[in-house]
């Protein structure tokens with residue numbers, strides 16, 4: 001009874017870039033930071049986080065933009081689709097892939113809100129997921145949605 005690790009696939013809108021992710025993600029956070037908004041044009045993004053070794057880019061060459069020191073954001077230079085946010089944290093290289101670039105984004109269910117303190121004030125969704133005003137690393141949630149703690 002051996003079980004193959006789950007494989008999921010995705011890529012950019014024009015198809016020039018394709019990737020393969022192996023196994024389950026570490027977590028699936030909405031990010032409300034201003035830097036994610038500015039680099040995507042979206043009011044909030046949803047990432048699927050993996051150790052970098054779990055994601056292989058199998059077609060195309062990505063363009064890299066350093067949005068802040070130590071942070072690599074990658075995108076397709078043909079169609080402009082944002083693909084990932086990458087960096088070295090806690091001794092690991094982490095890649096956060098934008099959920100909407102997966103062929104089947106429904107395969108990943110959000111589990112938290114991070115950088116909630118930077119959200120656009122009118123933004124909310126009808127969930128009770130933990131919300132961290134900053135990073136969730138080693139932190140306790142600041143609230144749990146509209147009807148939560150605060």
Ligand SMILES: [Zn+2]
Pocket residue numbers: 012013014015016017076077078079080081
């Ligand atoms: Zn493309």
Ligand SMILES: [Zn+2]
Pocket residue numbers: 031032033034035036037115
């Ligand atoms: Zn962000």
